[in-house]
Amino acid sequence: MDTLAVPPLSWEALQAMLSEGLGPDVVLEEVRELTGGVVHVALLLITTDGRRAVAKVSRTACDVDLAREALHLEALRQRGLPAPRVYAHLVGTADAPRSWLLMAFHEGVSLLEARQRCAPEAWDGLMAHLGELLATLHTVQGTDWGPVSGSAGPGGFASWPAFFRSLYSPAWDDVRGTSLLPPEANVRIAAVHARLDALLADAGPPCLTHGDPFGTNLLACPDADGRWRISAMLDPYLRWGSPEAELVRLEVAGIASPSLRETYARLRPESDARMRAHAPLYRLYNALEQLAFLVARRRQDVLAALDVLPPVESG
Numbered sequence: 001m002d003t004l005a006v007p008p009l010s011w012e013a014l015q016a017m018l019s020e021g022l023g024p025d026v027v028l029e030e031v032r033e034l035t036g037g038v039v040h041v042a043l044l045l046i047t048t049d050g051r052r053a054v055a056k057v058s059r060t061a062c063d064v065d066l067a068r069e070a071l072h073l074e075a076l077r078q079r080g081l082p083a084p085r086v087y088a089h090l091v092g093t094a095d096a097p098r099s100w101l102l103m104a105f106h107e108g109v110s111l112l113e114a115r116q117r118c119a120p121e122a123w124d125g126l127m128a129h130l131g132e133l134l135a136t137l138h139t140v141q142g143t144d145w146g147p148v149s150g151s152a153g154p155g156g157f158a159s160w161p162a163f164f165r166s167l168y169s170p171a172w173d174d175v176r177g178t179s180l181l182p183p184e185a186n187v188r189i190a191a192v193h194a195r196l197d198a199l200l201a202d203a204g205p206p207c208l209t210h211g212d213p214f215g216t217n218l219l220a221c222p223d224a225d226g227r228w229r230i231s232a233m234l235d236p237y238l239r240w241g242s243p244e245a246e247l248v249r250l251e252v253a254g255i256a257s258p259s260l261r262e263t264y265a266r267l268r269p270e271s272d273a274r275m276r277a278h279a280p281l282y283r284l285y286n287a288l289e290q291l292a293f294l295v296a297r298r299r300q301d302v303l304a305a306l307d308v309l310p311p312v313e314s315g
Contacts, residue, residue, distance in 0.1 A: 017055055021087030021102035052105040061097035070101055072236040083233050106232035108219025118228055124259040126220055126228040131263030133230055138243035140208035148238035160203040161196040168285045171292040204274055209246045211237030214253040244275045248282035
């Protein structure tokens with residue numbers, strides 16, 4: 001299926017999405033491209049009566065991931081979290097390979113931009129609100145570990161160490177076969193990796209986590225009282241995982257703050273001991289993941305530069 005060509009987007013195709021999601025009488029008036037779309041094209045659709053919706057359109061044929069995203073967004077909404085309502089979605093077929101999702105538009109800027117706009121006290125309030133939302137999300141418990149199937153179905157791993165290993169072993173495999181780290185560091189990391197079952201044995205129950213709660217996936221804007229708040233949680237990749245691991249990912253991304261940690265600890269005090277015990281290990285594996293990503297990116301840059309270099313005779 002992935003060899004099928006996705007036809008160029010047309011006005012008629014976008015109008016058909018609106019008709020499917022908002023009704024046959026809705027008329028498309030304006031289209032604006034939104035930032036942040038890498039895997040998908042993200043478009044703001046504005047109708048003649050002033051309504052706004054966001055269309056996410058896959059760049060690849062018959063992409064099923066948007067159907068998963070639709071279910072995950074609805075799972076967040078059902079738990080009172082600020083996720084967009086999904087109006088309609090469609091998985092492409094051999095005859096019509098374009099996959100798309102139509103959802104409500106939420107005002108807001110990315111957290112990175114919000115941090116530049118906010119005064120320090122406003123940023124603290126915004127981070128406290130994020131702590132409240134994450135605490136609400138993380139109170140939902142499952143029976144096993146792994147990616148959420150359906151709106152909030154089972155994951156498929158019997159333990160958190162097993163799921164954690166599946167997430168981070170690829171990064172460790174990419175790094176350990178190189179000279180990027182000193183030999184003694186590789187030996188120490190290998191020892192840690194071999195003992196994950198013991199080191200993460202007391203991870204607590206599997207909890208619902210966003211999976212990718214940073215970058216452009218969290219929008220913020222001032223509310224009616226002028227207080228900055230999280231206005232939308234986007235692009236969820238829901239997992240039955242460790243809340244503490246998710247908090248550390250935010251910390252590594254430079255998003256966490258004392259007000260977030262304090263608010264979260266007040267609402268979920270049972271997490272505090274696990275955070276102290278496991279945060280150093282989670283920071284290590286996040287650093288390994290970032291190192292592996294940078295190596296892969298630089299490798300791609302080298303190969304791309306080599307491709308445009310004129311042939312040079314060897315010898």
